Amino acid sequence: MSPFELLDYIGTAVFAISGALAAMRRKFDPFGVLILASVTAIGGGSLRDILVGNTPVGWMIHWNYLIIIFCATLVAMLFRTYLSYFRKTMFLFDAIGLGIFTIIGVEIGLNADLHPIICIILGTLSASFGGVLRDILCNEVPLIFHKEVYASLSIIGGIVFYGLLQTSLSININYVITSCLVVTLRVLAVRFRWILPKIYKEI
Amino acid sequence: MSPFELLDYIGTAVFAISGALAAMRRKFDPFGVLILASVTAIGGGSLRDILVGNTPVGWMIHWNYLIIIFCATLVAMLFRTYLSYFRKTMFLFDAIGLGIFTIIGVEIGLNADLHPIICIILGTLSASFGGVLRDILCNEVPLIFHKEVYASLSIIGGIVFYGLLQTSLSININYVITSCLVVTLRVLAVRFRWILPKIYKEI
Amino acid sequence: MSPFELLDYIGTAVFAISGALAAMRRKFDPFGVLILASVTAIGGGSLRDILVGNTPVGWMIHWNYLIIIFCATLVAMLFRTYLSYFRKTMFLFDAIGLGIFTIIGVEIGLNADLHPIICIILGTLSASFGGVLRDILCNEVPLIFHKEVYASLSIIGGIVFYGLLQTSLSININYVITSCLVVTLRVLAVRFRWILPKIYKEI
Numbered sequence: 001m002s003p004f005e006l007l008d009y010i011g012t013a014v015f016a017i018s019g020a021l022a023a024m025r026r027k028f029d030p031f032g033v034l035i036l037a038s039v040t041a042i043g044g045g046s047l048r049d050i051l052v053g054n055t056p057v058g059w060m061i062h063w064n065y066l067i068i069i070f071c072a073t074l075v076a077m078l079f080r081t082y083l084s085y086f087r088k089t090m091f092l093f094d095a096i097g098l099g100i101f102t103i104i105g106v107e108i109g110l111n112a113d114l115h116p117i118i119c120i121i122l123g124t125l126s127a128s129f130g131g132v133l134r135d136i137l138c139n140e141v142p143l144i145f146h147k148e149v150y151a152s153l154s155i156i157g158g159i160v161f162y163g164l165l166q167t168s169l170s171i172n173i174n175y176v177i178t179s180c181l182v183v184t185l186r187v188l189a190v191r192f193r194w195i196l197p198k199i200y201k202e203i
Numbered sequence: 204m205s206p207f208e209l210l211d212y213i214g215t216a217v218f219a220i221s222g223a224l225a226a227m228r229r230k231f232d233p234f235g236v237l238i239l240a241s242v243t244a245i246g247g248g249s250l251r252d253i254l255v256g257n258t259p260v261g262w263m264i265h266w267n268y269l270i271i272i273f274c275a276t277l278v279a280m281l282f283r284t285y286l287s288y289f290r291k292t293m294f295l296f297d298a299i300g301l302g303i304f305t306i307i308g309v310e311i312g313l314n315a316d317l318h319p320i321i322c323i324i325l326g327t328l329s330a331s332f333g334g335v336l337r338d339i340l341c342n343e344v345p346l347i348f349h350k351e352v353y354a355s356l357s358i359i360g361g362i363v364f365y366g367l368l369q370t371s372l373s374i375n376i377n378y379v380i381t382s383c384l385v386v387t388l389r390v391l392a393v394r395f396r397w398i399l400p401k402i403y404k405e406i
Numbered sequence: 407m408s409p410f411e412l413l414d415y416i417g418t419a420v421f422a423i424s425g426a427l428a429a430m431r432r433k434f435d436p437f438g439v440l441i442l443a444s445v446t447a448i449g450g451g452s453l454r455d456i457l458v459g460n461t462p463v464g465w466m467i468h469w470n471y472l473i474i475i476f477c478a479t480l481v482a483m484l485f486r487t488y489l490s491y492f493r494k495t496m497f498l499f500d501a502i503g504l505g506i507f508t509i510i511g512v513e514i515g516l517n518a519d520l521h522p523i524i525c526i527i528l529g530t531l532s533a534s535f536g537g538v539l540r541d542i543l544c545n546e547v548p549l550i551f552h553k554e555v556y557a558s559l560s561i562i563g564g565i566v567f568y569g570l571l572q573t574s575l576s577i578n579i580n581y582v583i584t585s586c587l588v589v590t591l592r593v594l595a596v597r598f599r600w601i602l603p604k605i606y607k608e609i
Binding site for chain 3: 050055117118151152195
């Protein structure tokens with residue numbers, strides 16, 4: 001298993017957990033919990049693959065993704081009480097997934113010979129779309145539109161990842177740096193309520 | 204016309220009727236009724252074809268689907284009063300569509316050489332996504348998230364259909380058995396309020 | 407730059423402005439304004455390209471679309487007060503986009519050798535889907551389901567455009583005629599509250 005695959009599996013698992021936690025908070029039945037976990041985990045990657053034209057989409061070919069989602073959902077259900085000792089657990093899992101899927105999206109874009117700017121946007125899309133679907137299905141305002149910065153961190157992560165790719169740095173170290181950067185920024189953003197300045201006039 | 208095509212046309216028609224009935228209950232204008240009927244009827248199949256990579260998607264190539272939707276919508280409009288003599292009509296049409304599109308999704312997955320488990324998931328997706336779209340556009344909680352079992356029946360249908368495919372049973376009899384099984388289970392599920400057990404602890 | 411490209415760029419810009427105006431009315435942060443402008447501008451075209459199988463979708467290959475969206479959003483932010491001197495500005499930009507994207511959708515369908523009726527539906531889909539996404543993300547009832555005729559005008563535009571294509575008329579004149587027709591009809595529809603007759607019995 002390559003470090004890239006490992007990363008992809010971790011991202012899938014954490015997004016699945018974040019989806020499962022959101023579903024349990026809403027008292028969905030076990031099957032609904034599994035659906036929401038799946039949608040959160042593979043929604044962004046599916047959109048990415050569809051937009052680029054990589055069909056059948058990833059999880060249909062390598063079905064170990066589904067096994068991972070199934071196990072992650074089970075873990076989330078069984079250890080729910082333990083997970084919730086940490087406040088805002090879901091938010092942290094969501095942040096890890098945001099960082100990891102940004103990287104994967106950028107890499108897949110580069111493999112498809114797309115322009116670097118498009119690759120960064122693709123990374124942001126695939127990192128945030130699963131969470132947007134999760135929030136819409138839970139009938140909540142998507143995190144992405146919340147006051148604190150969110151998707152912009154994915155853009156920063158994408159730029160840093162692409163920048164480091166141009167250096168002689170090992171790709172695995174690049175993976176670690178970019179993921180940690182995005183998670184750290186997201187934690188800081190929520191902790192200190194970073195918001196984007198309004199640059200237009202309200203009327 | 205092969206039995207497979209016939210099945211597909213029937214599924215399209217019943218889903219169109221279920222969408223049209225939902226739209227009329229919401230007092231949409233005739234064009235809105237047609238749109239909702241179309242979305243319900245071809246939403247699941249479009250997602251299926253997009254995920255697998257069968258593009259242009261089915262209804263764009265074989266446009267008799269659109270004729271069927273148009274006629275089914277007209278029938279639903281003209282005979283609305285008769286249809287509503289039967290209580291919960293929409294629910295029954297929805298159940299028939301659920302059974303039929305499960306079968307079609309599984310078959311298309313097998314034709315694309317996907318793993319049987321993926322095929323069953325594809326069947327469930329294509330069977331339930333049209334209805335999810337219909338409910339979202341009507342601003343209702345999707346049937347799929349209701350208390351009674353719904354999508355799980357599609358999974359059972361997919362497993363039974365795939366299992367019978369491995370026997371020497373005629374495919375046409377398999378179509379009939381699987382469809383009837385799903386419809387029967389769905390009726391029983393609603394009648395006796397079957398729900399999935401909660402396996403996680405509420406907090 | 408061909409007249410066709412020019413048309414596409416104008417359509418992208420006006421839809422971006424309509425999305426940006428809707429987002430500012432909802433007090434989104436600048437990044438949210440940019441996202442909503444982008445979704446409105448490229449949502450319909452992306453769906454069109456995905457359904458037909460033209461992947462990677464348009465804006466991923468020709469990334470000048472993104473530059474246009476960025477500039478249009480900036481213009482909308484900076485000149486917001488001026489734009490709002492004209493009442494219902496957003497509605498007008500939306501109408502122009504509706505006309506232009508109908509034409510582009512029909513042309514792309516014809517290039518993919520689809521049946522004329524499918525091409526007209528493709529035009530309507532790609533013209534209205536961006537606006538539907540915009541309205542859903544803003545948590546409003548999609549314009550398309552409003553009382554006044556909307557998507558039906560896109561169908562009329564598609565039919566007129568296809569009809570004129572069969573004549574010896576220059577394609578550029580056809581572009582102008584069809585766009586103006588759709589915009590005029592939409593203005594009249596809103597002004598005089600055109601609604602479709604209900605042809606089914608209410609119960």
